[in-house]
Amino acid sequence: MQKFFSDAVEFVPILLQGVWLTIVVTIGSLVLSTVLGLFWALLRVSGVGVLVGLSAGLINVIRGIPIIVLLFYLYFVMPDFGIALTALQASILGLGIAYSAYQSENFRAGIEAIDKGQIEAAQTIGMGWWLTMRRVVLPQAVKIVLPPYGNIMIMLLKDSSQASTITVAELALQGKLIASSTFKNTSVFTLVALMYLTMSIPLILLVRHFEKKANRK
Amino acid sequence: MIELADVHKSFGKVEVLKGISASVAKSEVVCIVGPSGSGKSTILRCINGLESYDRGDIRVEGARVDRNAPSIVSIRTQVSMVFQRFNLFPHRTALENVIEGPVYVKKEPRAEALERGRALLAQVGLAEKADSYPPQLSGGQQQRVAIARALAMNPVAMLFDEPTSALDPEMVSEVLTVMRGLAEDGMTMVVVTHEMGFAREVGDTLVFMDEGIVVEQGAPRQVLANPRRPRTRSFLSKVL
Numbered sequence: 170m171q172k173f174f175s176d177a178v179e180f181v182p183i184l185l186q187g188v189w190l191t192i193v194v195t196i197g198s199l200v201l202s203t204v205l206g207l208f209w210a211l212l213r214v215s216g217v218g219v220l221v222g223l224s225a226g227l228i229n230v231i232r233g234i235p236i237i238v239l240l241f242y243l244y245f246v247m248p249d250f251g252i253a254l255t256a257l258q259a260s261i262l263g264l265g266i267a268y269s270a271y272q273s274e275n276f277r278a279g280i281e282a283i284d285k286g287q288i289e290a291a292q293t294i295g296m297g298w299w300l301t302m303r304r305v306v307l308p309q310a311v312k313i314v315l316p317p318y319g320n321i322m323i324m325l326l327k328d329s330s331q332a333s334t335i336t337v338a339e340l341a342l343q344g345k346l347i348a349s350s351t352f353k354n355t356s357v358f359t360l361v362a363l364m365y366l367t368m369s370i371p372l373i374l375l376v377r378h379f380e381k382k383a384n385r386k
Numbered sequence: 387m388i389e390l391a392d393v394h395k396s397f398g399k400v401e402v403l404k405g406i407s408a409s410v411a412k413s414e415v416v417c418i419v420g421p422s423g424s425g426k427s428t429i430l431r432c433i434n435g436l437e438s439y440d441r442g443d444i445r446v447e448g449a450r451v452d453r454n455a456p457s458i459v460s461i462r463t464q465v466s467m468v469f470q471r472f473n474l475f476p477h478r479t480a481l482e483n484v485i486e487g488p489v490y491v492k493k494e495p496r497a498e499a500l501e502r503g504r505a506l507l508a509q510v511g512l513a514e515k516a517d518s519y520p521p522q523l524s525g526g527q528q529q530r531v532a533i534a535r536a537l538a539m540n541p542v543a544m545l546f547d548e549p550t551s552a553l554d555p556e557m558v559s560e561v562l563t564v565m566r567g568l569a570e571d572g573m574t575m576v577v578v579t580h581e582m583g584f585a586r587e588v589g590d591t592l593v594f595m596d597e598g599i600v601v602e603q604g605a606p607r608q609v610l611a612n613p614r615r616p617r618t619r620s621f622l623s624k625v626l
Contacts, residue, residue: 289436290473294487294539295463304490308477 176356180347187343188364194260194329194339199322201265206272211302213277224273231270236331239263244335260332268325275317279310312383319376323369330365340364387412387543387574388433388465393442395428402428403439404598410543413572417585417606420595421621426578429595430545433576434465447542463491466536470548472528474520480507480531481516484538492539499538506534510564526557530564543574550581582626586610594618 212224231239244259254262283306291301333342344361348354388410395403402425410416418426431437433444435453444451446461474483484503488494507513510530520528529549536544546565550558562584569575569588579585585592585606592606594613602609602618610626613619 284473286469286471286473287475289467290469290475292436293434293462293467294535295459295491296487297459300490304486305475309475 173356173359176353177360180353180357180360183347184340184343184360184364187338187340188368190257190332190337190339191326191329191341191368194257194264194332194337195322195326197261198264198268198329199325201261202268202272202321202325205265205269207276209269209273210276210280213273214280215298228270228273231266234267236264236267236328237334239267240331240335256332256336259335260329260337264325264328264332268321268328271321271324272318275314275321276310278317279314280306282313283309315379316376316383319372319379323372323376326368326372327365387414387447388576389443389445390429390433391443393429393432393439393444395425395432395437395439402598403432405442406595406598406600407442408593408600408603410574410576412542412574414590415569415575415577415588416591416593417589418576418578418593418595419580419582419585419621419625420601423597424595425598426595427547430467430547430576430578433545434462434467436467459491463487463539464542465545466539466541466543467545467547468529468532468536468549470551472520472525472532472552474528474532474535476520479517479519480512480523480534483520483531484534487535487539503534503538506537507531509537509567510534511560524557525553526560529553529557529561533561533564533568537568541573543576544568546575546577546579548578548580550579580625582610582622594621596621 209224209228212220213228215221240260240263243254243263244256247254247259280302287305287309288301291305296304329339330341332339333345336342338346340361344357348357351357390406390408393403393406394401402423406425406429408416418429420426428437432439433446433451435451435458438453446465449457449461451461452458474480475486478486481500481503484506485496485499488499488502489496504513504516507516510533512527512530512534515523515527515531520531523531533549549565550561553561558581562581565575565577565584566588577584577589589606591603592609593603594601594609594615594617596617602613602615609618610622613622
């Protein structure tokens, strides 16, 4: 135990650099996946055949490819087409695209859960499609969507470790580098695990808060 | 003001409107009665384009109703609808529900809309409930807010789709009182209802529908007292 604490004092500052990158990757891909996911979901509920098909097809393609392969593709293959991304850019883009599929399905479920009478009421006061979405459907869908959204955030935080496979020195990769150079596997990976847990706990509490709020309705 | 000529409508293989022709004059109150499944609500929903129709012609002040044409927006703002289940926006207060259309569809200045919204809530007897959310209101109160919301669009006509059918009996009269007031003020109204008393006292014309056709129509007192068709007679004997 004594040894663990002295290792901790030595390694934590280095690992914290990894934590910083983990947070950057997580927040970056969270924002991207939310925007993209909402866009796919709106296409999906647009009622326009071509757009519905496009969205459904795209989501299936994204869902069917492992995140790690998507990351390899963006980082190692895209340069062949003249698009060179930094490892950080590729990881945010890759995770953002991969998670947009889950976000989209969540948003769609929330939108479709809204009573049809709400949409008709909006139409009868002359609202068009977009105004109905913005003023009537989406504000009500948010409450339904939030608890699963919190879970997606936690999954995304953990999956950000996959960015290590394309050389982003986030928490998991920092840990691996220290472990392989010091052979102090136990101390290092215990610290890494504790750090992920520490970052997850606020999110877990947030989800619980959302769920309570949703149930009160 | 509202003209229907030979309107046909099918849901899949089921033909729910089999050639409806009718007209509603300015300030006229038309009550549509009939058994469920007779196509009453479908007519209302066709008039403001919530449903399409397959054949025939529906015109509101001369403009043809086509739910896929851009003109549908202006028709909908002229012909407001009140639903059986109110369909108030639960995330907005009573007053916000009322000003939603004027502010976001008609782009009226917010201050003016608020002032008029308060006046409309007062008109339906709910001035003190302006800041309540729909779930905090009783069914009758919600329906009166819904009527205020419809009035806020300054409609030339109003459609009521069984406005009291989802209400507890003691709340029916508060809604009917508001509707009676509108009729007295000269509002053009088409009311699908099971309230025969309302139809008799407020209605100018009573239309009895069954199986997608207009079986009989005329002055409410006359139709209710002396139905000419057997189908009307047997329906009325069950509900009166």
